[in-house]
Amino acid sequence: MDKHIEVSMLWQIYGKLLTEKQYNVLNDYYNNDLSLSEIAENYNISRQGVRDIIMKGEGKLFEYEEKLAIMKKSKMQEEQIQIILSQLSEIKDSSSDKKIEKILNEVQKELSVLA
DSSP, X not given: OOHHHHHHXXXXXXXXXXXXXXXXXXXXXXXXXXXXXXXXXXHTOOXXXXXXXXXXXXXXXXXXXXHHOHHHHHHHHXXXXXXXXXXXXXXXXXXXXXXXXXXXXXXXHXXXXXX
């Protein structure tokens, strides 16, 4: 996975655990696509200061994920749901019982919301 996307996803999960400045700077850099210079100007700090905040914030996000594994568990759950949906489609396609088809459609609908 691209680091930019990964950090953005981790920010969404764990961002509120960062300091306010780390939270805002990482948001500006990864989600609002601002440059180091633009962020430095907005916060009245040096580009190096922005880089340090980003590096420390990223480190914290990866540390939280390493310990809590919320993103990893979420991705695994999504993959399992997709496998189940695929299997349900196979069962539905091979069944001629309308009652079973109706139940499978309802189950697929509920699982699709989770995916």
